[in-house]
Amino acid sequence: MPIATTAPTPAFKVLPPGIYCPTISFFLPTQEQELDIDLHIKHMEFLARSGIAGVVVQGSTAEAVALDHEERKTLISTAKQAFRSVGNNGPIIAGTVGAQSSREALKLCKDASDAGADFALVLPPSYYPAAMTTEAIQNFFEELASASPIPIIIYSYPGVSSGIQLDTDIICRLAKHPNILGVKHTDHDVGRIARETAFAKTHDFGSPFTILGGATDYLLGALAVGGQGAITGMANVAPRVCARAFELGVQGKIEEALKYAGAISQAEWGMGKGAILGTKYMTCWANSYPSNAALARKPLALCTEAVKDHCRSVAEEIVALERQLEKEGWVGAALRAQNGNGTVPSKKTNGVLDTLKETVAAL
Helix, strand or coil, rough: CCCCCCCCCCCCCCCCCCCEEEECCCCCCCCCCEEEEHHHHHHHHHHHHHHCCEEEEEECCCCCCCCCCCHHHHHHHHHHHHHHHHHCCEEEEEEECCCHHHHHHHHHHHHHHHCCCCCCEEEECCCHHHHHCCHHHHHHHHHHHHCCCCCCEEECCCCCCCCCCCCCCHHHHCCCCCCEEEEECCCHHHHHHHHHHHHHHHCCCCCEEEEECCCCCCCCHHCCCCCCEEEEEEHHCHHHHHHHHHHHCCCCCCHHHHHHHHHHHHHHHHHCCCCCHHHHHHHHHHCCHHHHHHHCCCCCCCCCHHEEEEEEEHHHHHHHHHHHHHHHHHCCCHHHHHCCCCCCCCCCCCCCCHHHHHHHHHH
16 A cells, blocks of 8 residues: 655755765764764764755664664754754755665654654665565655655665665656655766766756765766765765865866865775775764774674774875865855855854753753
């Protein structure tokens, strides 16, 4: 039976182009590995102050498959409050990673909406990949989008979806649904980005549809064929560098953009070798977070010393560029648009951190 269509009008009618960060999750070094809310808020403020377009919480990079429902809602609500507290009104995107049924996916979308998310990033169910025919996938996304209280972003990631490929044909069919407003290509296929962009120019989807890459090591190539940005784990490490490369690329200042794109590609390639453990370590090292903040939820292993050494060596340049942009006071377009003259709100004032922590405690 199709899911009941009860979705209200969403706040966002378009997924803005730009750089989005799929944030990591932080856990306390205790037996239960509870969420480290203090560090989560600190990291959200760091990202918001950089001026990136928005953030993804409870996605693949956030170890969403290891989070319970209440933890997911907590991460969304605190991210929203932290972003708004520093003047960044960009979208908060919630992942539905781990949902293996239409029922569960809809619950995660409703929970995300209740907690303040603006979009849901949705993987296709994949535990029974042989049963996920093209028709089944299309029905899943269309029924979910019709019922979801927030718009849907298609998440194409064969690496965590039993190899399921969402090809250009199905992406373009789904783009016609009025509550499906974008796609994240963590299939890293620039050819698909080119084809979907070309198709959109000659066919009316009926509503906006934003096409994003799933990394920034091919950012300029994606922009060249019509891509509109990226959801990239590298933004955990150097959000200003990623946003600067994007803006320069959009402006056609390729030589200047390459200064940043080269550092991004090297660091992202190196970070990827360490997978989630490398991402967490590089994020914590680059931002001087406590060393135990790089711990993943068990049973994931500890990051090896060899991976740590590698992460530091490949990220040295991009971290230096990030600190330089911070020193210059440069922020991305999302924050400049909110503050007019490009100034950044002052550091935490009026007990913002304490207020957010009190809100979490009351949940």
